[in-house]
Amino acid sequence: MAGTTSYKGKHPADLAEDGSAGPALLLSSSLPSSSSSSSSIAPVPDTSSSKLRALKRQTSATSPLNHGCVNVENETTLGFTEGIHAHPSSRGQHGEIRDECLEITDPHAGHGRQVSCQSEAATTVDKTMLDADRCPLLDLPLELIDSILTHLSAIDLSSISATCRKLHTQAVADLHWLRCVQENVPGLTLSTPGPCESFRELYMAHDPAWFLPKYKIWFCDRDLMGKLVIVRFDPRRGCIEGYQLLAVSHKHTFEEWSADSDVIIYGFEPQVKLHLEKPVLQLNVRDGHEFRRRVARAGANRFAAEVPMMREDRTDLMFSNFLFTRPMDVEAADAKLVLEYPYDHVWPPPAVPATQHVSGARSVQAAENILPRHAPESRSEISDHTFRIRQWMEMPGTPSPSSLMGGQAGSLPESFNGLVHALNTLNSVLNGSSMTLVDAGGIHIGEEVITYSTLDPVLYTPTESKPWRGIWVGDYSTHGCEFLLINQPDDAATTDAELGLARGPDESEEAWERRRREARMYRGRLEAIKLTGDPNVPRGEYSFVADDLGPGGFVATASEPPFAGARVVKSKGHMAGTGFVRDKYVESQLVLIGPDRIAQYWIGFGHISFFERVQVDQLLVPP
Known part of the structure; x- marks a missing residue:
């Protein structure tokens, strides 16, 4: 565990590119005793010579020049000193005196490389050669080395900790691993590693899944409605957990618009909260350790393996596994x-x-039809913007399929394998589905694979010129509340002259700056993209679009309540039949009430609905 002092014969296997079996990440990133290649940093001769070992026993305790346990006053050392070469090159040559060296796997290059550093035990080598070959990094003050290490990723920290004892001691210091964890938990300030002994151990427990709380907002492709999940880190329990984001509006009032009595304005005061009773995703510290041990015993690739999510206080019949994904080729x-x-x-x-x-x-x-072809085979192939969850139900009290055939649990007679194949084939023929109904573990009901994706934080982070960027919740009448991404694509940089701006002779500085700011704010395109959908327009599709917030799309400045002073621009609303058939865009108008509230006027339907910004960061801190 954290703080291990064993340095013999171990590698940071879980940082390896191929994801092959091995000890848990970082727990075993310690130093072995020797290597068979020359050093790339500070090559030092080996001390394995039998002659040298014999001479060590002849050491004089009173000698003023006792170099490396070899008494230089003893004439029997003469033959040994004549055999030392100034620049020993490889194993088996004369005078080989080499420091402990570790062969580690470079996670970026995908092949082994040799790294070694000077040790104090190699003082028998000529001092001039030591000064020339010594790694300059080790001569820096500890504070400067720590400063350098603050720029390294967790993978690089693990690699450098395997080079020599001095760098190992500094690279495993918890201040660096606190940083690695803190970078992935927005909205929180960590002070303790929770249930773990160190932040290094905590990081290892969830590697390489730290991108889940880092990007926090995840939406999925399940059915037409989808689901929006907020993933956060619980520092007390040390677990990564994701909950579905829900919204409900208890205000069902409506009123006529004073500007047009044929238009109805529907009240909207949404309450947004997480569905804490039923986590969608939960990765516990102990589950991570157990999963790695099991994969190590099986010799499997842990990056492609499914991670069982053992939810606490399970009361339902739903089972789910977490899976990493591999991004598609761009073309x-x-x-x-x-x-x-x-x-x-x-x-x-x-x-x-x-x-x-x-x-x-x-x-x-079925999972097996999609997972093998798209599962990552190495750390570098893991997508940090997508993941999958495979979920299914099992009825309580249902015996395992093998026991139904009179066999032991885990043993599958040939006749049973045939039955499993027949049942799954029958399901495919009758239902047009390749879903697995039966496997060695039990009877699966309603099995499905759900794919999640996240958003670049730039898309939902508002700026002075793009103030409506963000995650929003809107009123969709009988469909209830739905969540959207309001995206304002970047515009090309422009000058005041290109925007048609010129300061008036009597215009104050304040008025001039406000006009310049508004000219850049009311400009460009605004897109409302559904993160959750409904039976008509599904998740991942446009809900409405305003092509130009500037002069090209300007309609008017509203003068009637409740929109007095708001800018109104042209927009087009997306509508479709049930099942997203015969979809089309219809004429509408967008009312820009403020940076946290807007309204969409569906002209053909004669009603106005509201949208409000969701304060996601307020949901990231567990109670």
Whole structure:
């Protein structure tokens, strides 16, 4: 565990690129005793010579020049000193005196490399050679080395901790691992590692899943409605957990618009909260350790393996596994995103700005049909913008399939294998589904694979010129509340002259700056993209779009309450039949009430609905 002092023959295996079996990440990143290659930093001769070992026993305790336990006053050492070469090169040559060296796997290059550092035990080597070959990094003050280490990632910290004892001591210091954890838990300020003995151990427990709380906002492709999940870190229990975000409006009032009595304004005061009673995702510290031990014993690739999520206080019949994903090739993804809905089930869909896409799955598609082809085989192949959850139900009291055949649990007679294949084939023929109904563990009911994606924080972080960027909740009448991303794409930089701005001779500085600011704020395109959907317009599609917030789309400045003073611009609303068929855009208007509240006037329907900003950061701190 954290604070280990064993340095013999171990490697930081869990940082390896291939994800092969090995001890848990970082727990075993300690120093072995020797290596077979020359050093790339400070090559030092080996002390394995039998002659040297014999001479060590002849050491004179009273000698004033007792160098490395070899008495230079003893004439029997003469033959030994004549055999030392100034620059020993490889194993088996004369005078080989080498410090302990560790062969580690470079997680970026994918192949072994040799790293070694000088040790105090090699003082028998000529001092001039030591000064020339010594790694300059080790001569720096400890404070400067610590400062350098603050710029390293967790993988690099683990690698450098395996080079020599001095760097190991500094690289495993908890101040560096506190930083590694803190960078991935927005909204929190950590002071203790919770149930773990150190932040290093805590980081290891959840590696490489720290991107989940880092990006915090996740939306999925389940059915047409989807789901919005907020992932956060609980420092007290040391677990990563994700909860569905829900919203409900208890205000069901409506009123006529004073500007047009045929238009109805629906009241909207949403209450947004997390569904804390039923986590969608939960990764516990102890589960992470157990999973790594099990994968290590099986010799499997832990990056492709499914991680069982053992939810605390389980009261339902739902089981779920967490899976890492591998992003699609950019050209392959682009070719599918130009297709018609559902875009060959690529997630996220084209309306959502994203740098990584993965192949999603139909809700009834079996896990084995999608996972092997799209699972990462190494750390570098893991997508940090997407993941999957495989979930299913098992009825209580249902015996394992093998016991139904008279066999022992875990043993599958040939006849049972045939029955399993027959049942799954029958389901495929009758239901048009390849979903697995039966496997070695039990009978699966309602099995599905759900793909989640996140958003670049730039998309939902408001700025002075793009104040409506963010996560919003809107009123969709009988469909209830739905969550949206309001995206304002960046515009090209422009000058006052290009915007048609010129300061008036009597215009005050304050008025001039306000006009310049508004000219840049009321400019460009605004897109409302559904993160959750409904049976008509699904998740991942546009809800409404305003092509130009500037002069090209300007309608009026509202003068009637409740929108007095608000800017009104042209927009187009997205509508469709049930099942997202015959979709089209209709004429509408967008009312920019303020940075946290807007309204959409659906002209053809004669009603106005409201949208409010969701304060996501207020949901990141557990009670």
